[in-house]
Amino acid sequence: MQRAEPQDFGRVLSSMCTEPHPAAREAAERFLATNPGDPGTYQTVSNLERQAVELLGEMTGLGDPAGYVTSGGTEANIQAVRIARNRAETADPNVVVPDSAHFSFSKAAEMLDVELRRVPTVDYRADVEAMADAIDDDTVAVVGVAGTTEYGHVDPIPALADLAQSADALMHVDAAFGGFYLPFTDFAWHFGHAEIDTMTIDPHKVGQAAVPAGGFLARSSDLLDELAIDTPYLESRSQVTLTGTRSGAGVASAVAAMEALWPDGYRQQYHTSMDNAEWLADALEDRGYTVVGPELPLLAADVSLSLIEQLRERGWRVTKTGAGEMRVVCMPHVTRSMLRSFVADLDWY
Amino acid sequence: MQRAEPQDFGRVLSSMCTEPHPAAREAAERFLATNPGDPGTYQTVSNLERQAVELLGEMTGLGDPAGYVTSGGTEANIQAVRIARNRAETADPNVVVPDSAHFSFSKAAEMLDVELRRVPTVDYRADVEAMADAIDDDTVAVVGVAGTTEYGHVDPIPALADLAQSADALMHVDAAFGGFYLPFTDFAWHFGHAEIDTMTIDPHKVGQAAVPAGGFLARSSDLLDELAIDTPYLESRSQVTLTGTRSGAGVASAVAAMEALWPDGYRQQYHTSMDNAEWLADALEDRGYTVVGPELPLLAADVSLSLIEQLRERGWRVTKTGAGEMRVVCMPHVTRSMLRSFVADLDWY
Known part of the structure; x- marks a missing residue:
């Protein structure tokens, strides 16, 4: 087996991954052989996942958070679009996003057969008026980015949430990168600041958990019900996650990192x-x-x-x-x- | 942080996960902070992924394998259905599977808006005649299971592949569980035995790699092209994986396990x-x-x-x-x- 390369992060300026916090690494190694996708067998890690979601709720102004630890930001963004599509009535759904939205929204749109309307930004931020113009009766979700992948900018989330509410569309915030920095800024970006329905916020980026530990939050568990698929042979009756077997290492390391570092x-x-x-x-x-x-x-x-x-x-x-x-x-x-x-x-x- | 529970696998008869091989655990720990989803930054783990696919090809009779290390069997099954849908012409696609097929096919069908036709099994195996009756002009894929989740049975893969070929549909084999046992049996199940297009085969189950290390194989890279999404800010131009950031630990541990144990x-x-x-x-x-x-x-x-x-x-x-x-x-x-x-x-x- 070769050595890991890069050996360390000493010259890495390109990645949104980072060296896990020592407590996160230790937890990942301890929980390497557990699967939160099978709570009937792996109970402790399933409880830890609940704890991770509670902690993420605390950071994002959400009192009674629904959600789970995803494989990463892409899964969380796909799930938001999937909820929006499934709960809407239209046969021709579209999702309105700023042009700065991550390419995972293109992936979601392609997979879920939803039209993606990318609206040009102004000064690297969502253009609220142009977004409003792009919204119509078939718009099922509006997306705001709280920390864009390319420039790190924060969209005017409350104004976008107002647009979503007027259109009866789901409001999703992608805080995959920004979510662990934003609690210490003056930006209005979270569930306590605006009528947001769902959010992506990734412990395995700035949160210093081990990969894979993304985060998907929803204001209510009703939203997650839109994702439920029956599971005949597991103890749980249904599954809302996109993947089946999941990494206990990621879940445990997310809790360990947040316990060590929040706030x-x-x-x-x-x-x-x-x-x-x-x-x-x-x-x-x-x-x-x-x-x-x-x-x-x-x-x-x-x-x-x-x-x-x-x-x-x-x-x-x-x-x-x-x-x-x-x-x-x-x-x-x-x-x-x-x-x-x-x-x-x-x-x- | 709590202890992992179960502490060991001493009473676990329910799971398709297992204790990783010591070499796999060691590799997972070494590559914990790497991301094969970003080959521009993490080159070694990206090369290791190629090696994992080559080894999986060797086990499954595939000389020049295309594919990648997935988050697990669910992702691989979703991707197979997605390829089938995307390359077909029909506006009303359906996928024909035996009733024994894993619930991830229900997940795939719901996400991808494809009709799933579950055909009752006979003696726990796909009923070839009934599957043939279920196939029509809108059938984009036929699925056979090589080691069912509930009973461990192997479908008559060559006969199902013949059906798929007649229908001009993609032939997918789900060997998520069976794939690491089947090379030592007399079953006809792999690319060398039949005209199979894609396969799910999971190192993190019987292969004794650490979670997450599923496997998705395709007979040709053209099939993977159906999944490509543009990636503006990465060195690679496009991405075929369902997730974005991925676990280097899973990839490295899959190679380590296969090098230690195959054949x-x-x-x-x-x-x-x-x-x-x-x-x-x-x-x-x-x-x-x-x-x-x-x-x-x-x-x-x-x-x-x-x-x-x-x-x-x-x-x-x-x-x-x-x-x-x-x-x-x-x-x-x-x-x-x-x-x-x-x-x-x-x-x-």
Whole structure:
């Protein structure tokens, strides 16, 4: 068996995954051989999943949360669209999303045979008026992003929720990346701030749990009932998850990470990561680059493609936005000294 | 953090999960913080995934296999139905499956808006004539099960593949449970035996990998192209997987388990588990029960519900079939002494 490569996250600026918190790693290893998809056999991990959902509810202003630990943000986004489609009456459903929405919504639309209406953003955020224009009688869901994948921007969630409510559509918030930073900001983004129905919020990203530990939350369990499939041979009568066998490691590590870090550890992480992102933005602007962000600890800059390639050759893992900008995600493993070294390499060319 | 419960698999007769092989556990722990969904960042685990698919191809008579490591059998079954739907011309697609097919096909049909035609089985196997009668011009896939979830039976795969071919439908084999036992039997079940298009075969069940490590195989990569969704900000241009971020632990542990056990370790495991299942079947028949199986190491017996409840109270994890029989899965962790102790408890009541 080969060694893991990258060996560590020392040059990873591209990923929304990070090194799990030590408590999360320990829990993942302990619960490696358990399956929350079979609560009749694996009771403890099934209870832990309930605890994970309660903790996520606490972070998102949801008193009596329904939901479960998903394989990741993609599953949670698919499930939101599936609920919206299933509970609606129309034979020709559409979902209205800002153009910044993650490609998992394209996947969901293709799978679920729902029309996806991607509406151009303004200043990297959902354009409320244009979204309103895109909504019609067949709109079954409106999506807002609280921390976009490419630029880390936060949509005007309450205004979008108002649109959804007027259209009698489901309001879904994708906080897969932002959800563990946003409790320490002034943004209005969660169930306590607006009439949101469902949310994606991933412990295995900024929450520092081990993969796979995404999160799907719903304001009421009625919404989850739209997903229920009969399960003849299990003790439970039906299953709402998209997958069957699921990772107990992910569930246990999500609880361990949140118990260790919520709220103080995550608050400190937010400030550290945000300071780092702002430091990098300043350093790039000083060098004449145009920088987008950081609104959350994620930024993009118009570094040339050839320079991006050279940085990659030095081992830096950076990605490009769809528009071709260099994109840097300041995850918990990204330290100031790592960024200093990155900027030094940038200067070298 | 609580202890994992069950602490070990000493009384688990209900699950298709098992204790990972030591090499698989070690690999899962090493690759815990990697994501094969992002090959631009995590190259080694991406190469390991290719290796996993090659090994699965070797087990299933497929020279140049396409496919990937899924979150589990459910994802693989959904993807097969999705390919079938997407490549077909009909606006009203249906999928013909034996009634013994796993409930993930119901999930797939609901999600993908495909009609599911469940055809009653004969002697716990697909009824080829009745399946033929259920097929029409709108049939996009025919499914055979190589090791049913409830009874462990193997469908007549070549005859079903002939039906699929006549109907110009995709032929999918669900060998999620059976796939790691079947290479050591005389059944005709794999790509080398019949014109199969796609297959589900799960390393995290009998293959002794860590969850999540399911397997999806396709005879050609053209089939996978039906699943491709554009990915703007990743190095790869498109993504065929159902989930986005995926578990490097599962992928690495699948390779480690297969390298350690294929073929000799799995062969030995098959014989040991089959002997155990036959021993238990004899013991139950001696006590007057009617036993179904074992065709693979899985059996069902008409033990009364109240007795099942009493065994559960003694800590035995057993499940019931849809018909109410007691169901015992002889996974690698199920030993003869465990079964002796189980039968002794059965005799005690």
